[in-house]
Amino acid sequence: MKITAIETLVCHARMRNWIFVKILTDQDGLWGWGEATLEWHTRAVCGAIEDVAQLLIGEDPTRIEHLWQMMYRQHFWHGNGIIRATAISGIDLALWDIVGKIHGVPVHKLFGGPVRDYIRTYCHLGGGKMEDFYETSTADAKRFADLARQAVEDGYTAMKTMAVPETMPLEGLRPINYAEACVLAMREAVGDDIDLMVDCHARPSPRMGVLFAKALEPYRLYWFEEPCWPESVDGIAECQRAVTTPIATGERLIGQHAFRELLEKRACSVIQPDITHVGGLSEVRRVAAMAEAYRVAIAPHNPQGPVSTAASIEFGLATPSYIICETVTQDVPWRKDVVSEGFTVEPKGRIVRPGNRPGLGIEINEAEVKKHPFEQEILQRSFYADGSVGDW
Ligand SMILES: [Mg+2]
Numbered sequence: 001m002k003i004t005a006i007e008t009l010v011c012h013a014r015m016r017n018w019i020f021v022k023i024l025t026d027q028d029g030l031w032g033w034g035e036a037t038l039e040w041h042t043r044a045v046c047g048a049i050e051d052v053a054q055l056l057i058g059e060d061p062t063r064i065e066h067l068w069q070m071m072y073r074q075h076f077w078h079g080n081g082i083i084r085a086t087a088i089s090g091i092d093l094a095l096w097d098i099v100g101k102i103h104g105v106p107v108h109k110l111f112g113g114p115v116r117d118y119i120r121t122y123c124h125l126g127g128g129k130m131e132d133f134y135e136t137s138t139a140d141a142k143r144f145a146d147l148a149r150q151a152v153e154d155g156y157t158a159m160k161t162m163a164v165p166e167t168m169p170l171e172g173l174r175p176i177n178y179a180e181a182c183v184l185a186m187r188e189a190v191g192d193d194i195d196l197m198v199d200c201h202a203r204p205s206p207r208m209g210v211l212f213a214k215a216l217e218p219y220r221l222y223w224f225e226e227p228c229w230p231e232s233v234d235g236i237a238e239c240q241r242a243v244t245t246p247i248a249t250g251e252r253l254i255g256q257h258a259f260r261e262l263l264e265k266r267a268c269s270v271i272q273p274d275i276t277h278v279g280g281l282s283e284v285r286r287v288a289a290m291a292e293a294y295r296v297a298i299a300p301h302n303p304q305g306p307v308s309t310a311a312s313i314e315f316g317l318a319t320p321s322y323i324i325c326e327t328v329t330q331d332v333p334w335r336k337d338v339v340s341e342g343f344t345v346e347p348k349g350r351i352v353r354p355g356n357r358p359g360l361g362i363e364i365n366e367a368e369v370k371k372h373p374f375e376q377e378i379l380q381r382s383f384y385a386d387g388s389v390g391d392w
Pocket of ligand 1: 199201225226251
C-alpha cells in the first residue's frame with residue numbers, strides 16, 4: 001500500500017481557516033483526514049505540508065512511526081517550529097485515521113482500548129463565538145455572569161473565560177479588580193458545582209500572573225491558564241508554587257522536549273498539548289506518557305475545527321490522565337454541515353460517548369468546505385493605552 005497524494009482543503013471559519021489534510025492511497029476509497037489549523041499562518045502551513053509531502057509520496061501509510069521520524073528529522077531541519085510541527089501533526093492524524101480504517105476500529109482501540117466510558121467537555125464563554133469569548137470587556141462583570149449562566153443552561157458543567165485583561169508588565173489594582181469582579185460574578189451566577197477556568201492568554205508578566213492568581217485564588221478555579229509567556233517556564237512554575245489553584249499551560253509548546261522541561265520544573269498541574277501542533281497523536285502520546293509519571297493531568301487545547309476535536313476525543317478515550325476536552329460549537333453556524341462525526345454528545349452534561357466508526361470516525365463534506373474558501377483571518381492585535389504592543 002502506498003501514499004499517492006497529500007492534499008489540503010482550507011475552510012474559512014471566521015476567526016480561523018480550518019486546514020483539513022487528506023491523505024490518499026493507492027487503494028480505492030481509502031483515505032485519511034487530518035487537521036493542521038494554525039490561525040494567521042494558513043498559507044505557510046499549506047506550503048509546509050506540500051514540502052513535507054515530498055518525503056511521504058510512495059511510502060507505506062501504515063508505518064506511522066517511521067514516517068513521523070522522517071517528517072521530524074529529515075532534510076536537516078527538525079520539525080520543532082510551529083509551522084512544520086503543525087504540518088506534521090495534520091499528516092500524522094490522517095495516517096492514524098487510515099490505519100484505523102484498515103483495521104476497522106476506532107483509533108482509541110489501536111492505543112490499547114478505552115480507559116473510560118465518556119469524555120467530559122468544557123466550552124468557552126459564549127460557546128466559542130468570537131465576540132463573546134475574546135471581546136467581552138472585563139469591565140462588564142455582569143456580561144460574564146450572563147454568559148456563564150447560559151453555558152450551564154446549555155448543559156455544560158465546566159467553562160473557560162478570559163477574565164484577565166491585557167496587562168502591561170506591571171499595573172496597579174485596576175486590572176486585578178476587573179478580573180476579580182468577573183470571576184466573583186460568574187461564581188455567584190453558577191455556584192460551586194460548576195468548574196470555572198480563567199485563561200490569561202499569557203498576557204501578564206510572571207509577577208502580574210502571580211498577582212492575578214492570588215486575587216482569584218478564593219474563587220477556587222478549576223485551573224488558571226497561561227499566567228505568563230510560555231517562554232518563561234520558570235515564571236509559570238513560580239505561579240504554580242504561589243497559589244493552590246492548579247496552573248494549566250502548554251498549548252503553544254511543541255514536542256516532548258518542551259513538555260519535559262515543564263514537567264521537570266513542576267511548573268503546572270495540567271498540561272494542554274494541542275494535537276494539531278504538538279506533533280500529532282504520535283507525539284502527544286509520548287507527552288502523555290511523561291505526564292503520567294508526574295501525575296499531571298491532561299486537557300488538550302482544542303479551539304480549532306472538527307478533525308482536531310475527533311482526534312482529541314480518540315486520544316482521551318485511551319489516556320488515563322486525561323480529564324476534560326476543550327470544545328467550540330458556536331464559532332460558525334454551519335460547523336456541523338462540514339463534518340459527519342461518529343461520537344455522540346449528550347446534551348445534559350455535554351459528555352461525549354464514543355462511536356464505533358473506524359479511524360477518527362469522521363468524514364469531511366468537501367462540497368460544503370468549498371462554500372467557505374480561504375479568507376484572511378480577522379486580525380486580533382493588542383496595543384496598550386500608550387500605543388506599545390501587547391499580547392492578545
Ligand atoms: Mg489558552
